[in-house]
Amino acid sequence: MDTMIGFVGCGKMAQAIIHGMITYGGYSPKQIVATARTHATRESIVNKFGINVQTNNKEVASSTDILFLAIKPHDFLEVVKEISPAIRKDTLIVTAGFGVTLNEVGDLFPEGTKIVRIMPNTPAYVGEGMTAYCPNACVSEEEIEKLDQLFTSFGKAERVPERLMDTITAVSGSSPAYVYMFIEALADGAVRHGVPRDLAYQLVGQSVLGAAKMVLETGQHPGKLKDDVTTPNGSTIRAIESLEADGFRGAIIQAVGACFKK
Numbered sequence: 231m232d233t234m235i236g237f238v239g240c241g242k243m244a245q246a247i248i249h250g251m252i253t254y255g256g257y258s259p260k261q262i263v264a265t266a267r268t269h270a271t272r273e274s275i276v277n278k279f280g281i282n283v284q285t286n287n288k289e290v291a292s293s294t295d296i297l298f299l300a301i302k303p304h305d306f307l308e309v310v311k312e313i314s315p316a317i318r319k320d321t322l323i324v325t326a327g328f329g330v331t332l333n334e335v336g337d338l339f340p341e342g343t344k345i346v347r348i349m350p351n352t353p354a355y356v357g358e359g360m361t362a363y364c365p366n367a368c369v370s371e372e373e374i375e376k377l378d379q380l381f382t383s384f385g386k387a388e389r390v391p392e393r394l395m396d397t398i399t400a401v402s403g404s405s406p407a408y409v410y411m412f413i414e415a416l417a418d419g420a421v422r423h424g425v426p427r428d429l430a431y432q433l434v435g436q437s438v439l440g441a442a443k444m445v446l447e448t449g450q451h452p453g454k455l456k457d458d459v460t461t462p463n464g465s466t467i468r469a470i471e472s473l474e475a476d477g478f479r480g481a482i483i484q485a486v487g488a489c490f491k492k
C-alpha cells in the first residue's frame with residue numbers, strides 16, 4: 231500500500247511542498263491528505279492539488295504514515311496537544327517550525343515518537359527546494375532513507391546536525407525572501423534605465439538562476455566566477471565598487487545574524 235502523507239497546516243510552505251511532490255516527485259494526490267480550518271481554504275486546496283482535505287486534525291494525524299506539521303510557531307502548541315494522543319507509534323512526524331528543537335517537540339508527544347525536524351524553503355514549489363533535516367534517535371536509518379527520498383522529490387535535501395538548524399533557517403529557509411528583494415531591486419534598476427518591467431524580470435531571473443547553477447555545477451569559488459565577469463577598467467568593476475561602498479556584503483552577513491538570533 232502507498233505511504234500516506236499528511237499535512238496539518240496547509241499554508242504557503244505545505245502547499246509548496248505538495249505542489250513539488252506531485253509535479254516533480256511523482257506522488258499521487260491520493261496519497262496526500264491535509265487539514266484546513268475553513269470551507270473556503272478546503273475548496274481552494276482541493277481545486278489546486280486534487281488531494282483529500284479534511285477539517286479534523288486528529289483524524290489526519292492518526293491515518294498517515296508521515297505527518298508534516300507546517301503551522302506557525304504560535305499555533306504549534308495547541309495543535310500538538312490536540313493531535314498527540316492520536317499519533318500512531320510508527321508515524322513519522324516531520325516538523326517544519328523554526329526554532330523548535332527536537333527535544334522540545336519530543337516532550338509534547340508520547341515517549342518513543344519518531345520526529346524529524348526540517349527546514350525547507352518555498353522553491354519546493356518548482357521542484358528546487360532546499361531541505362535540511364535532522365531526525366531524533368527513534369527514527370531508523372531505513373526511515374531516514376525513505377524521508378530523504380521524499381524531501382529530494384521536491385529539490386535537494388541534506389541531513390545536518392541539529393546545532394546548525396537555526397543558521398540554516400537564516401541561510402536557506404529565509405533566503406528566498408532576500409533573493410526576491412535582490413531580483414526586485416535589480417529589475418527596478420533596469421526599469422529606471424528604460425527596460426520594460428516584464429523583460430527586466432526575465433533578464434534578472436534567468437541571470438540569478440544561471441549564476442546559481444554556475445556555483446552548484448562548476449564547483450568554482452564564487453570569487454573566481456565574479457572575476458571572470460569583471461573586465462579591467464570595465465563596467466562590472468564600477469558596479470562592484472559601488473556595491474562595496476554601500477556595504478552590500480556586510481549587509482547580507484548581518485541579515486543572516488539577525489535571522490539566526492530570532
Ligand SMILES: NC(=O)C1=CN([C@@H]2O[C@H](COP(=O)(O)OP(=O)(O)OC[C@H]3O[C@@H](n4cnc5c(N)ncnc54)[C@H](O)[C@@H]3O)[C@@H](O)[C@H]2O)C=CC1
Pocket residue numbers: 238239240241242243244265266267287299300301302303305308309326327328349350351352403404
Ligand atoms: N513560508 C516559508 O517560506 C517557510 C516556512 N517555514 C515554517 O513552516 C511553518 C508554516 O509556515 P507558512 O506555511 O509560511 O505559514 P502559513 O500561515 O501560510 O500556514 C500555516 C497554516 O496553518 C493553518 N493552521 C493554523 N492553526 C491550525 C490548526 N489548529 N489546525 C489546522 N491548521 C491550522 C493556517 O490556517 C495556515 O493555513 C512555520 O513554522 C514556518 O516557520 C519553514 C521554512 C520556510
Ligand SMILES: O=C(O)[C@@H]1CCC=N1
Pocket residue numbers: 328399403404
Ligand atoms: O520567517 C519565518 O519565520 C520562516 C522561517 C523560514 C522561512 N520562514
